[in-house]
Amino acid sequence: MSDKEQFKVRKEPFYQQQGNEVALYEAAYRNRLPVMVKGPTGCGKSRFIEYMAWKLGKPLITVACNEDMTASDLVGRYLLEAGGTRWLDGPLTTAARIGAICYLDEVVEARQDTTVVIHPLTDHRRTLPLDKKGELIEAHPDFQLVISYNPGYQSLMKDLKQSTKQRFTAFEFDYPDAGLETIILAKESGLNAEVAAKLVKIGQVARNLKGHGLDEGISTRLLVYAATLIQDGVEPRDACRMALVRPITDDADIRETLDHAIDATFA
């Protein structure tokens, strides 16, 4: 399980730099500062971390957080066996032992008492106490903790504690501007730039409606899906309806307006 190699990112993931975030991340990693990435869904947060792990040549352990997750799901637990019990490291413990980048995706989804276990790893102590096992793990020098969250969900219930927030340096991500997004679509799917630009345009129509019936605009990820479908030979309008409109809304008025935008764009 704790084989370092299996967590390595082998192939270079495609990541289009939006600003100087790569250099900034490298600086943060050099000093082993914990990092938080914020931004709407599907704008490239996870891809960025994957890319950085590849670039730095470090193993990456990703944990998708959910509200049923307990502290022991992160840290580890005893399992029952025929002869007694056996300790199993959780992903966070593994990362701290082998010196990986531990990426807690959508960390607000986890319950607040769960997120507290990362505190000792994120300050000067860089340790992880396993109270059940009676062990104190010194984090490996290569270990770094990264969390991501989407402020768009923000509700009273789902926010990080100040004490958690203030342990991280942060990157704010957003959907790239039209030109950059076109390049991303073209590179990801192999679609020609002209059609990709049209997809980006539709994406922007939906982003304009955020807060007016849409909780989130169309993400870059969905645009890539649409581009992939079109590249596969699907009729562009059908591909857009399938990948861009139907997933994001059940509101008939908005659906109809987006459908119209598709027809108006793909004349």
Place this chain on the structure above:
Amino acid sequence: MTETAYEHPLMKAYWKQLNSGFPQVREVFEDCMVEALAVLSRDGVSAYLDAAGSIGRLGRGVEPILVFLEEWPSVAQTLGEEALPLVMQAIQAMQKSPNGKAIAPFLQTMAPVARRQHSLEQLRHYLDIALDLMGRTTGSIHGHHTTFPSPGLPEFFQQAPFLFDQLSMEGVRNWVEYGIRNYRTHPERQKEYFSLQSADSRAVLQRERHGVLFADAERKLDIYLRGLWQESEQLVPYSTAFDELRKPIPYYDRLGMRVPDVFDSHNDVTGIDRYRAVLAHMVAHRRWSGQIIADNYSPFQRMAVEFFEDCRVETLAMREYPGLRHIFLALHPFPKEDDCDPETTSCLRFRLAILSRALLDPEHPYRNKDIVEFARRFHDIMAQGESSTRDIADLALSFVARTRRQSDQLAKVHFDDTVIDYRDDNRHLWQYIEDSDDEEFFDDPDKQSSKKPAEAQSLPPRHYPEWDYNSQTYRPDWVSLYEALHPKGNAADIDRLLQKHAALAKRLKRMFDLLKPQDKVRIRYQEEGSELDLDVAIRSLIDFMGGANPDPRINMSHRTSGRNIAVSLVLDLSASLNEKVAGSEQTILELSQEAVSLLAWSIEHLGDPFAIGGFHSNTRHDVRFMHIKGYREHWSDEVKARLAAMQAGWSTRMGAAMRHAAHYLSAQKADKKLMLILTDGEPADVDVHDERLLIEDARRAVKELDQKGIFTFCINLDPKADEYVSDIFGHRYMVVDNIQRLPEKLPQLFMALTK
């Protein structure tokens, strides 16, 4: 005068067959026959003459036969000759009833109505509607020994062409149905309704119109503007139904974008897409058009500048969204190159329409070399970028100069195929240095602002719909409800009442203390609790097996926390409350006061937000809703004073009062919303003769409230209430037979409901 010099023998035979003695008929007979012979078959002509003859002999004067002779051939042409028996049957039915006077209007509008029917089947429907109207509105008035003709029928026939212009057959049927139902017993109102003069006649017409109604599309259009154009603008509809002569066209100014209230589909473009085209055009102007000084241009030049500028912004809009081209072209008229004769008619408008088509449509068929040249020059300019209003105005001026003709000054203007109805009137394009004499400038809002009317003292009425169970429709804005604070009386009276019930109050207080809040919350990690928490139990077991100290807190229990109920008590204050309760000196009103005081006092203890309102009504135009206690008010002397001044009068229009109380209750932030209605009789009002109507409306109101998440409960003091109260409230009611016990019952009931 009836003798002509020469008469064809055949004509003579026809005249004989007609067998009419009216000299006026003689005069037009030949002309009518010429037309009839041209369109009718031999049998048809014969039937035509027979029918005309019998209409002439109805004893209704010369008018009906004249109209018939003139109109029938064109009707027969559109609907076929088989329509005649149907029409004759209808005429006979009218003749047999006292409605003979309606025959002339019927025949008069026959031709325009027929043109809109297209089939015999449709005509049959039309006649059915008319005869149904006749049958149900012809009647006797109590005490008179004659039957009276239907007042609405002749009006209906007169309006029929307009109605069919605006409505589908279904819509006409609904419109007529509404008129019959509501004005059957009121001849004057009925006349007003069927002649389209009354307000609700127009409102119902509006509701039944075909096409995409603005009201239905408004949100989509808002989203459209915001999503595709990043604009947000007030959209204001104007009515297209009642301006026959001068059709209003879209425009925008500081107060918003004006668009028609309805769009039919046209050339395969759906109504909603036509709205979008209008908005796209206006937005394009806002985005790319500048202002130019109007004073320097002649009207012709201005018109040309407008056409060119319209095309420029549309071209830019189509660059943004290429799909718009398809919509614009479908809506843009396609004038034929040679349709306008420049010798006799002013063709400037027509030339500009052609040019506009050529500028937008890359596949235009025009060969006129000026058109082709200017289209090329236009595209050259546009190829360099966005161009500007100024540059394009120069191009427009040279177009006018190049193509000018003497005939442009002629009064006869060629209008066919030149109206581009999705374009606005371009008022934003022009800047006038000197105020013109145009009418619009007189009502400049800036200049009028000084004369603002003084602010009204009382609150304006609120309008609520009422459910009409006969047609299963809402009557729009039917009830006017006036709300006010209840006047104050003497608060000490209420204290005295409470004093009287001191013992009961004490008992109630004990019960309220027991009444626990009801939100269930799970408490985990309990050593002792009501249930085993499996997750924690397994974890502890593992700890135990692994030799570690197991956590003994493996149970969980439930706790209730936070009462979260908002209550609205609606009191019926109708006249019947003044009656004395059997076997007591007190009136129902006094007992209600006691009961409400106790309830209010108890709820104050519980701390739930609680409002009291009373209502009564005097016809649908005057429903009063009096606020006695607001949600945030405490059970204070002021509230007591209002309660003490409570008085009874008038009737019970329950539905409107419930909708109004719900308006405030639904704004409360509470998990549970409860509306208690305290009444002593069934819903009724002096202007409603159908006793089911208000019951059904109240039942409907209960359903609406249910959908808003409001739980309604009725406390009825009418011993005979069982007949109707369950129709309205389902199982959610209580009939208090012994009214004297109401003060005790009411708080108990409240507790039972909220436990």
